[in-house]
Amino acid sequence: MIICAGKSEQFDFAVPVGIGMVDVAMNLTKLCMAETPKYLLFIGTAGSYGEKKIFDIIESKAATNIENSFFIGGSYTPIDNLVSAAEDVSRETLVNSSNYITKNKDIGKHYLEKNIHLENMEYFAVLKVAQSFGIPAGGVFAITNYCDENAHEDFLKNQKEAMEKLAAFIKK
Secondary structure (H helix, E strand, O other): OEOHHHEEEEEOOOOEEEOOHHHHHHHHHHHHHHHHOOOOOEEEEEEOOOOOOOOOEEEEEEEOOHHHHHOOOOOOOOOOEEEEEOOHHOOOOOOEEOOOOOOOOOHHHHHHHEEEEEEEHHHHHHHHHHHOOOOEEEEEEEEEEEEEOOHHHHHHHHHHHHHHHHHHHOOO
C-alpha cells in the first residue's frame, strides 16, 4: 500500500494518512486495523540538512525522532528514538521526524554528524506503526528545500515540481 501525508501532498495512487506524527499514528493505525497491508510505502517531500540536493529522490527504511533542542543540551528522551525496517541501519539514509521544521542550518550540521540527512514530519510515525503491526515498510522522498532560514519559502517554491518528479519515479 502506498501512503502519503495528504492535503497539499496527495497523489492519485496513494492513500493520505495525515500531516505530522500524531495524525499519521492515529490514521495509519486505524487503516492497519481495518486491513493489514502486506507492505507500506510512504512517499512525500523532505528537507535536506545539507548534503542531499533539491529534487533528489531518496529511499529510506529508517527514521529518528530528535528535537533540535537535544543538540544544544536543552532536552533528552527516555524512549528509543530510532526505528528501522532495514537490516543494516549504517547503510541507510536516516530521516528525522518532528512536528517542527528546522530553519537553522547550524543545527542541521548536528544531524549530519549522526548520519541523519533528511527531515520529514511523518516518516517516524509511519515506521513505528508499521513496526507495531509487523508490516515491512519504507519511504521515498523528493527533496524540496534545505533546512535553513529559507526552508518554508523554498518548500513552497519547489513542492509541485518535487511531487511531479516523485510521482514519475514511483510510477516507473
